[in-house]
Amino acid sequence: METIARILPLLAGIGMFLYGMNLMASSIEKLAGAKLEKTMERFTDNRWKGLALGTGVTAVIQSSAATSITMIGFVNAGIMTLKQTIPVIWGANIGSTATGQILRLGDLNGGGAFLSILKPSSFAPIFIVVGAFIMLLSKKRKSKNISNLLIGFGILFWGMTTMEETFAPLKDYPEFQEMFTSFKNPLIGILVGLFLTAVIQSSSASVGILQALSASGSITVATAFPILLGQNIGKCVPVVLASIGNNKDAKRASMCYLFFNIFSLLLFGVGVYGLNAIFDFAAMDNVVNRGDIAMIHTGINLIAALVLMPFVNQYDRMLHRLVKDGGDVREKRTLDCLDDAFLKNPQVAMEQCRKVLFDMCNVVKENAAIVSEMVLGGYNEKALALMRVGEDFLDKSEAGINAYMVNVTYHTMTEEDSHLATEILQSVSDLERIGDYCVNLSETAEYMFENKASFTPEAKGELEVLFDAIRNVIDLMVEAYKTNDPDKIAYVEPMEEVIDDIVDRMKSNHIMRLRNGACTADNGITFTEILTNTERISDHCSNIAIYLMQKLTVNKSFDRKVYQDELHKGVDPRYRKYIDMYKKEYLDRIACLNG
DSSP states (O other), X not given: OHHHHHHHHHHHHHHHHHHHHHHHHHHHHHHHHHHHHHHHHHSXXXXXXXXXXXXXXXXXXXXXXXXXXXXXXXXXXXXXXXXXXXXXXXXXXXXTTHHHHXXXXXXXXXXXXXXXXXXXXXXXXXXXXXXXXXHHHOOOHHHHHHHHHHHHHHHHXXXXXXXXXXXXXXXXXXXXXXXXXXXXXXXXXXXXXXXXXXXXXXXXXXXXXXXXXXXXXXXXXXXXXXXXXXXXXXXXXXXXXXXXXXXXXXXXXXXXXXXXXXXXXXXXXXXXXXXHHHHOOGGGGOXXXXXXXXXXXXXXXXXXXXXXXXXXXXXXXXXXXXXXXOSOGGGGOOSTTOOGGGTTSHHHHHHHHHHHHHHHHHHHHHHHHHHHHIIIIIOOHHHHHXXXXXXXXXXXXXXXXXXXXXXXXXXXXXXXXXXXXXXXXXXXXXXXXXXXXXXXXXXXXXXXXXXTOOOOHHHHHHHHHHHHHHHHXXXXXXXXXXXXXXXXXXXXXXXHHHHHHHHHHHHHHHHHHHHHTSSOHHHHHHHHHHHHHHHXXXXXXXXHHHXXXXXXXXXXXXXXXXXXXXXXXXXXXXXXXXXXHHIIIIIHHHHHHTO
């Protein structure tokens, strides 16, 4: 019973500590996440600025893994080069030690009322109460994030205090003392630190637990030092996992994070223990408190970063040698061609935008092919990871082109340039939206896979016809966009109209299957979602074709609705010819499936 009485408060303390840290970190990220992303994008042109940025950002969001994963995302999308991210990732390791420095406030003693207020045991309840009042009185999202931040901060320190109170009496138990003497073996200490951090996936939390243990008076330098080295390796687990399925540079960014911590392990493990074998440092047996642990943790990461800073170029080359380039064209897509040097000549600058748009077209084709296979029964994680790489590129391309075009429009433009600028801005939005609908379809495929859902043979056959048509309209749109050929543009609108007819026919057949009991309501909702997303993909392909026609027409008062009405009235004889051709190809196939 006595053991249980001690374990329950300990578990409660650890639980509060971890929950408080998670709540605090997620609240900070929501409050400043978007601003931090923009800041990291802008201020990485200098390695020392990158190091400072990584340190500062991680100190704010309390997670080196989150900072490094953000860097992996930037590299993966081509927004930043690997060389730019290296100092930021090193700085993230330094910034991750900020939590330990805050937790050392618990060592404050004496100094009157002012220092007493600064102690966690004093201000933790105040933070929780203030945060709770803000949550109850305000309905604004920002206010709720602030209240969660304060509550998380208070729970974090309350949990820390609870752990300390549980650990403190253990110093009188010989068994507890003997357990920590085994950690003086560096290998055991490193493994303990690695395992603990890998399990809870936060070096800040595992260091905090170590700091709480110091209240027992059993933690010495010889005990804490190898555990801290192991914790640095254990925190790499989520970052390495985040790189799975990403491109080669993203994998290199994750290896950058891992190798930094391996380097710090070798530097201090070999250095300190090698010198200790020669000089037998008496300080290794000194008992440490929270402040000492925080300083050791900061010192390990700070010194390792400063030692490596002159070798950024060599580090970059090493990562490229370890992770060699592959043949996947996705890995070569970047936004580097959107260079400010071209802004003085709007035509050249917009041609650079078109290069990115061509890449976006290719990604849209690839992602549409992937999701069609996934929906029709070929769901797999590797394909999904490739699709996400493409979607990330589409999102970053839209943001990059929109920002670049704002700068282009500041310069004098001809009427022809203005038409091209309009086409670019409208097309980039439609291509990004097609990517979003592909994501929706992948989520539908994932839902079907997880719930073992399936369609009737007739419905599945109809979906095969529909996805053939969708891939076709995308191919036609991409070909039209790349060639600007009016004859090729003319194919897109008829294909879009036939897809509308295909969807209407499939909806009617679906209702009949529901009435006959051949299809369930749940599967019916999934089927309808697929129809909705595919129809919208074809709508955006049609939009892009109309933008192209608008750019090519000599009629300055081009009206989209008038143009479509004239097509339907037969002003362009090609329209009716292509409509009939596509109906025969696709609608007749659906008719055959249903007898």
